[in-house]
Amino acid sequence: MPGIVTCEVKMHQEVSPGHYRLVVHSPQLAGEAQAGQFCMLEVQAGLFPFLRRPMCFERIFKDSVSILYKIEGEGTRLLSRLTQGQTISIQGPLGKPWPLDESIExxxxxxxxxxxxxxxxxxxxxxxxxxxxxxxxxxxxxxxxxxxxxxxxxxxxxxxxxxxxxxxxxxxxxxxxxxxxxxxxxxxxxxxxxxxxxxxxxxxxxxxxxxxxxxLEAEMACGDGVCLGCVVESTIEIEAERMVRVCYDGPVFESTLINWAAY
Ligand SMILES: Cc1cc2nc3c(=O)[nH]c(=O)nc-3n(C[C@H](O)[C@H](O)[C@H](O)COP(=O)(O)OP(=O)(O)OC[C@H]3O[C@@H](n4cnc5c(N)ncnc54)[C@H](O)[C@@H]3O)c2cc1C
Ligand code: FES
CATH class of the missing domain: 3.40.50.80 (Nucleotide-binding domain of ferredoxin-NADP reductase (FNR) module)
Structure with missing residues (x-):
């Protein structure tokens, strides 16, 4: 089970209309995260909204990570109110990173x-x-x-x-x-x-x-492969289903594994 860490907000600013960059201090996330993985943010303490929101790592620094996000709905709107010095609960890193293939020119x-x-x-x-x-x-x-x-x-x-x-x-x-x-x-x-x-x-x-x-993106609940809330149609069969979980099998996929005709 990926860890949940409480992180202090180091910087949070609007970078273009409706788009924000959030930098949080977390040596743990910074030490473990790889490019392409994501995390689940508790946008506000308490029970609303009930689900964490998935966000990928924009940059991974020595003791902090940054997240670049767009306001889509209530969760990201609440997130945008977070100010420097406040804390946020983050679960991660989750999912598979981008492959780093040395043979590619x-x-x-x-x-x-x-x-x-x-x-x-x-x-x-x-x-x-x-x-x-x-x-x-x-x-x-x-x-x-x-x-x-x-x-x-x-x-x-x-x-x-x-x-x-x-x-x-x-x-x-x-x-x-x-x-x-x-x-x-x-x-x-x-x-x-x-x-x-x-x-x-x-x-x-x-x-x-x-x-x-x-x-890929999908709406997520558990973020860790359990609830099947984030499946997308695939060209390959796994356990008799042509479905892959964006959170656990991805979010990074070879494009040939996705059944694009369904989207
Ligand atoms: C692995 C992963 C990484 C992501 N990384 C980023 C990121 O780095 N920056 C960023 O801005 N966003 C990212 N997203 C999308 C982000 O999670 C959603 O925009 C966010 O959860 C919306 O929450 P909300 O409460 O503001 O909107 P809601 O009120 O929950 O939804 C508002 C609208 O957005 C749609 N929506 C909600 N969640 C998603 C989703 N995951 N994918 C597509 N549509 C959605 C809903 O259907 C609805 O129409 C990522 C999603 C995934 C799955
Ligand atoms: S969000 Fe639960 S399986 Fe992917």
Whole structure:
């Protein structure tokens, strides 16, 4: 059972309209977490809301971790009221991390909106452990929803922007930008964002003949493989069911394991 730790809020600020960065002090989480894993936050002490909210690790520092989140509903709205010096109960780390494959020459991240959240930690891990600097496609509906561009530049990543309304970068879908980057043998794509974007990216990678890892989201209750509240349809059979648990079998999956036709 992953631990539950009480963490002090070191920093909490709005980084763009409706989007916040929370940094909490926790040598334990910082020591155990790997890029791609997530945690379950108790957004407010007490029984409401009853369930913790899943969030991935944006960055993993020496004695703290950061979380980048978007306000979706009541839980994230309550979370946004937390102030520096207060404490928050966090369960984790949970789930499987992104794989770090030494044989891959070129890594491309495809991030849609708040789906960028797990990528700064992955970029840092790749640079530190593989000596490889990824390229990043940042896509969003509009310019104000493009997050972390500066952080990726500081890490030395080449960043390609795409917006639906053309307010920044190309007026194009992320999967179109990906195809134009001409990824060939030796390339791996890592994708996180809305299901429709991950599906399009999976289809593009199939056509290009390159592997694609996707980080999925689902509503969660236990976060630890027990309640089956987070299953998604799969192409493989596990215990007579074509289902995988996002919290326990993922959230990072090879895209070929997901039955995209169902989404
Ligand atoms: C493994 C994992 C990692 C995540 N990491 C992040 C992150 O780093 N940053 C971030 O902003 N968000 C992340 N999410 C999504 C986040 O957990 C939800 O946005 C949050 O739980 C919504 O809570 P709420 O109480 O504000 O909204 P609710 O009132 O619970 O829901 C508001 C709306 O959002 C939908 N919703 C709720 N939870 C999810 C979900 N998990 N996936 C898709 N739709 C949902 C509901 O159906 C509803 O329409 C992650 C989800 C998972 C499963
Ligand atoms: S949230 Fe309970 S099994 Fe995934």
């Amino acid at each position: 070129r890594h491309i991240f495809v991030a849609g909106g708040i789906g960028v959240a797990p990528f700064p930690a992955l970029a840092e891990a790749m640079i530190a452990k593989l000596g490889k600097t990824p390229e990043v496609i940042l896509a969003a509906r509009t310019e104000s929803m493009l997050l972390c561009e500066e952080e990726f530049h500081q890490m030395g990543c080449k960043v390609h922007l795409a917006t639906d309304d053309g307010s920044a970068g190309e007026k194009a879908f992320a999967s179109e930008v990906l195809t134009r980057l001409n990824p060939g043998t030796g390339t791996m794509v890592h994708c996180c964002g809305p299901m429709v974007m991950m599906k399009a990216t999976h289809v593009a990678c199939e056509a290009l003949g390159i592997p694609c890892m996707t980080s």
